[in-house]
Amino acid sequence: MVKRFIIAIDLGGTNLKCALLDESLKIKARSSFSTKSFDNKHKLIQGIIDSVDSFILNQKLKRSAILGVGIGVPGPVDTLRGIVHFLPNIPGWKEVKLKKILEQKTKLPVFIDNDAKLMTLAEHEAGAAKKYKNVLCLTLGTGVGGGLIINDLLYRGPDNAAGEAGHFPLNEKGPLCGCGARGCLEAYIGNHKIIKDARKLFGPEITLERVSALARRHNPKAVGFWVQVAKKLGLALSGMVNLLNLDLIVIGGGVSSAGGVLFENIRRTILLRAMRVQAKRVRVVKAKLGIDAGIVGAGYLVRERLSG
Amino acid sequence: MVKRFIIAIDLGGTNLKCALLDESLKIKARSSFSTKSFDNKHKLIQGIIDSVDSFILNQKLKRSAILGVGIGVPGPVDTLRGIVHFLPNIPGWKEVKLKKILEQKTKLPVFIDNDAKLMTLAEHEAGAAKKYKNVLCLTLGTGVGGGLIINDLLYRGPDNAAGEAGHFPLNEKGPLCGCGARGCLEAYIGNHKIIKDARKLFGPEITLERVSALARRHNPKAVGFWVQVAKKLGLALSGMVNLLNLDLIVIGGGVSSAGGVLFENIRRTILLRAMRVQAKRVRVVKAKLGIDAGIVGAGYLVRERLSG
16 A cells, blocks of 8 residues: 655744654654744745655655645634735745645645644644543743634634634733734733743843743742733633633643643632633643644644545 | 414513514514512412413413423523523522423423523524624623624533623723622623713713613713723623634623614724734624514524424
């Protein structure tokens, strides 16, 4: 029997991660580049094409053995037409017909989606949200992204824009957010904001990884820092839990490695602020697939589109 | 052909409204009683039974001509088992097996649901939300209730508790809410709160209907009053619109009759505070079925359960 493969790509603000997956979505080969090493949009697109070609060449595959290419990007996407609307953290991308461009160059079927939606798909198919019907998945990083599973299906909304949990208003008169509004969750707990808070507490050399490590060793200042993050996040989640009566909240991204203190205080805040029935129902857990969630999700996207 | 009927009941904090519906859910007969005229839970349940019997007697129907009884109640419900968990505005109701009690007494199939969910079902089947796939329906009254249509279906969540838009947190340190949390939408725009605000502006005799009438005649104080309500509501809706990429928001209940000034300022706030794609997509309209939404929804509930 001829073996077939999927090429999965996770384009992030920091890295362009590529993988060759077999049909059961196991990772057979990887490559990774710093996103910043590509000067502009055209070079980045060429980088994606080169990555696809390298897998085919290095693994001595026929092009016909590749079922398709799945790509996750950090911004809003018209997933059916394969158009990237814009990328908040990668300049120069506006209404880019990425699917069309890549299909012409690679001669392969290409499918594109938002990275938080692919992470959600992956966690629901193969990670922490397996067997849960109604789930919110969050990624905490520079931005706060999200995706929703409703009645066991990824819920996209009419513009593929559902799941934007980062722009949940926490206060009428809060700090300005990158989206133009005020007091959004992301304006309180996005990496840009919390690294500033951390520097005030621990000096200019501190990293969030270091604050997480300190918290795991019960450093009181570090614990207090994550409690504040957890309270903001827990309050926003209370509103979402009241509205959606969720079974599960999955939290991934760099910040989720803060560990126990973060998760315990999110749960505590939900019990305090959400309605009784909804608060009792919802579980809050860490994402399971870690940094590979985007890759695995891109694999599921290809499988889903080719079978549907 | 034998004509068949449904009995629909809308139990509210103010009135117990009953109707006899034909199979196409047209209202053939009505009755209505003040909820307060029943001293306690037992008398209220007897009132429901008497209403059912009166329709059968007065319309000279055979009991077998009644397909079922549908009831909407103002509080959380286990709709599959027909248990009323509690009613925030009617004392004495706690874990009442209403379906079982009524089926024994009436010898008819009985189906029970939350009133805001039935209003949502009715507006989606026959009202303002017909042809829209992803919808939030709100009722503005003593409480702020809600229901969600996701991918053309009423979304209930695992505890039939989804749609609680009234308990969306607007501010971390807002006024105490009846649910125990702080700063909920309902604590800002529930009738108890806004009638107090209105009295401060217009004196102790004012009613909300009167403030609505004044606003329609462009009284500046009344217009300003509804602008404030619209801003609070619009901010909460911005968060929900970002999260759910809704096609439509339907607003019903007494307060919705404030009219243009309310709806225009809700739309304006959403355009200002929600993300561009989501804000452009969503329409905000008044409920169409008015005070009969609960009755019509109870009819759909019976139809849905008997056919499913």
